[in-house]
């Protein structure tokens with residue numbers, strides 16, 4: 001999309017550096033993180049309320065928790081990016097399109113492996129489907145940018161400086177001010193927003209989904225995590241963001257979920273430098289494209305004891321952290337290409353999981369939980385997670 005003019009698919013260079021700088025310094029600045037936190041709290045409260053309602057109205061049914069978590073993340077990302085409220089028709093279309101873009105990004109077609117067989121993808125209608133989704137997303141974002149620019153002019157004319165900005169507002173402001181000595185086109189703005197849609201919601205929702213699945217299969221671990229969360233939150237009906245820093249075990253649960261089920265199993269491909277290198281007995285010629293398999297590294301018996309087992313305790317007092325400096329744990333990648341949405345991703349996963357553990361007890365369906373991974377670019381669950389929520393009373 002947009003000629004790979006985004007962050008995730010762009011080659012190294014000035015363009016990529018500038019966009020990444022904008023992403024980190026402007027969109028996820030400490031000030032923006034504050035308004036993102038409020039949006040997150042609002043959407044997670046909505047999820048908790050919906051689950052309570054489901055539990056009361058459909059007493060015999062198991063809810064599709066995977067879908068409900070993804071819906072919550074999509075709402076958070078759409079609100080942060082476009083700022084539209086739930087009454088706005090664009091909000092629903094944006095959420096639906098974001099869902100389609102995510103699914104289609106993860107599809108590997110025959111033509112991706114064998115470019116001369118691209119015509120088969122055309123015959124199957126896949127290319128037309130991708131183009132239709134891209135066209136609809138592009139048109140929607142054009143409309144969003146036009147409306148935001150109009151509103152911005154009215155706000156400037158009225159001398160109001162203190163209005164709540166979303167990501168599109170910030171990008172338009174940078175475009176008009178020429179900040180960072182960089183000319184941001186409308187296509188650049190759209191490409192950055194699509195990156196956030198694609199990378200921001202499914203990765204986090206998969207982390208929470210796998211964590212819930214693992215916990216429900218490990219009752220002792222579940223009990224330990226729930227006792228910690230409930231001990232910290234007490235009789236309050238929901239978890240506050242500030243509670244999370246006291247939940248050491250919950251943090252280990254999220255980390256272990258990311259180890260065992262890294263949402264992005266393959267990192268961005270890298271090219272080795274201009275010299276040949278020798279690594280672990282292998283000769284790697286200069287300028288070789290290298291594909292790093294985080295999934296395999298996270299399950300390597302030389303790095304991890306009982307690598308296939310879900311053991312959050314292994315992270316207690318461990319020096320291995322998220323920043324990719326320890327090559328055995330690279331869920332967010334490493335180096336200059338490492339994930340710029342890491343803090344947002346971890347905070348969101350921890351906050352969502354804490355609320356699910358605090359507000360409900362959970363029941364597994366009679367057929368159990370299928371832990372098979374889907375065969376795709378993202379290691380999602382092949383079968384969505386269905387559970388029955390049993391709400392707790394905090395009166």
Ligand code: HEM
Pocket residue numbers: 007008009020195196199200201203204207258262263264266267268269330331332333334335336337338339340341342344345346349
């Ligand atoms: C649990 C959540 C997440 C995980 C596990 C994750 C994982 C990753 C990984 C493995 C990469 C490739 C890094 C590399 O090759 O070294 C990446 C890149 C990226 N991620 Fe994330 N991510 C998460 C959340 C997010 C969020 C919330 C956003 C945005 C809101 C985001 C935006 C990006 C972008 C833009 C890139 C491309 C960076 C570049 O190429 O310079 N990610 N992510």
